[in-house]
Amino acid sequence: xxxxxxxxxxxxxxxxxxxxxxxxxxxxxxxxxxxxxxxxxxxxxxxxxxxxxxxxxxxxxxxxxxxxxxxxxxxxxxxxxxxxxxxxxxxxxxxxxxxxxxxxxxxxxxxxxxxxxxxxxxxxxxxxxxxxxxxxxxxxxxxxxxxxxxxxxxxxxxxxxxxxxxxxxxxxxxxxxxxxxxxxxxxxxxxxxxxxxxxxxxxxxxxxxxxxxxxxxxxxxxxxxxxxxxxxxxxxxxxxxxxxxxxxxxxxxx
Numbered sequence: 001x002x003x004x005x006x007x008x009x010x011x012x013x014x015x016x017x018x019x020x021x022x023x024x025x026x027x028x029x030x031x032x033x034x035x036x037x038x039x040x041x042x043x044x045x046x047x048x049x050x051x052x053x054x055x056x057x058x059x060x061x062x063x064x065x066x067x068x069x070x071x072x073x074x075x076x077x078x079x080x081x082x083x084x085x086x087x088x089x090x091x092x093x094x095x096x097x098x099x100x101x102x103x104x105x106x107x108x109x110x111x112x113x114x115x116x117x118x119x120x121x122x123x124x125x126x127x128x129x130x131x132x133x134x135x136x137x138x139x140x141x142x143x144x145x146x147x148x149x150x151x152x153x154x155x156x157x158x159x160x161x162x163x164x165x166x167x168x169x170x171x172x173x174x175x176x177x178x179x180x181x182x183x184x185x186x187x188x189x190x191x192x193x194x195x196x197x198x199x200x201x202x203x204x205x206x207x208x209x210x211x212x213x214x215x216x217x218x219x220x221x222x223x224x225x226x227x228x229x230x231x232x233x234x235x236x237x238x239x240x241x242x243x244x245x246x247x248x249x250x251x252x253x254x
Contacts, residue, residue, distance in 0.1 A: 027234060027238065030227060030230050030231050030234065031231050033227040034048055034049070034227040034228040034230070034231040035048075036048070048225045048227060048228035049225075049228045049232075051225050051228075052225040052228045052229055052232070055225075058215060058218060058229050058232065058233075060211060061213060061214055061215035061217070061218045062215045062232070062233070064130065064211075064212060064213060064214045064215070065197055065214040065215045065216065067130055068130055068133050068134055068137070068196060068199070068203075068214055069137075069193055069196045069197050071130065071131075071134040071138075072133075072134045072135075072137035072138045072192070072196045073138075073189065073192055073193060073196065075134065075135075075138035075139075076137070076138040076139070076140065076143050076192055077143065077185065077188070077189065077192075079138065079139070079143065079144075080143030080144045080146070080147050080188070081147055081173075081178075081181075081185075083143075083144040083147075083148075084143075084144050084145075084146075084147035084148035084151050085147075085151060085173050085177075087099060087144065087148050087151075088148055088151035088152055088154075089159075099145070099148065102141040102144060102145050103141070103145065105141045106140075106141045106142060106145060110201045110202060110205075111201070114201075114205055117136065117205075117206070118205060118206070121206060126206075127206060127208075128206070128207055128208045128209055128212065129212070130212060132206050132207075133199070133202055133203055133206050133207065133214075136202050136206065137192075137195070137196045137199065137202070140192070140195070142188075142191065142192065142195070143188060143192060146184070146188050146191075147181070147184070147185075147188065150181055150184045151177070151181075154177055154180065158176060158177070159172065159177075162175075162176045186244050187244075189244075190240060190241055190244055193237070193240060194237050194241075197214075197216070197236065197237060198216055199214065199216055200216050200217065203216065203217055204217060215229075215233050216233075219233065
């Protein structure tokens with residue numbers, strides 16, 4: 001029995017290691033190519049990075065990506081939490097209909113409602129602004145649905161016990177329920193940040209001015225330094241994912 005368990009554990013660990021290597025390999029390849037490793041007739045150097053920073057183009061686009069991502073998440077996370085809390089507390093056919101609508105919106109590609117959004121943004125002066133792209137990302141159905149799934153797992157007894165000390169739903173949510181949701185909110189932050197950081201189609205349709213476009217629309221315009229630009233572009237996502245995943249792993253292990 002013990003040998004069988006050890007064998008299964010070994011094969012499971014080996015499979016996870018292989019999958020991890022497959023996910024890490026593209027990122028490693030990008031960093032190697034940005035240093036000239038693997039490029040024909042090129043040695044190991046920082047020439048691509050030096051040329052990229054000298055142009056100054058990517059710096060502006062990265063700043064635009066940071067503004068759009070942080071602005072969208074500042075709205076999305078509290079909005080998702082409050083919306084999901086309301087959906088989890090009020091059980092009716094309207095709640096089920098709203099959740100079904102969120103699921104449909106999550107499955108719909110941007111192309112299906114691109115024209116109405118474009119017309120709406122032109123009407124209310126949100127076209128060609130960072131605020132417009134932020135609002136589009138902030139009201140993504142991914143946030144409310146994710147938080148709602150976790151809130152449904154909170155036992156009803158916790159809400160009832162908290163109601164004995166306070167009648168405020170906000171106090172109960174922030175002091176009793178929210179501490180249990182911190183790992184989920186961290187995961188949601190990573191997913192939402194990666195989605196907004198890598199946005200292409202909404203930014204391409206809703207932004208016209210070159211100085212306002214994010215870095216996700218610039219990688220194909222940088223020519224021979226595009227490998228260095230790609231390495232810098234994916235660095236923030238990797239820098240956020242690695243410590244967060246390690247922290248969550250240690251917390252669940254405890």
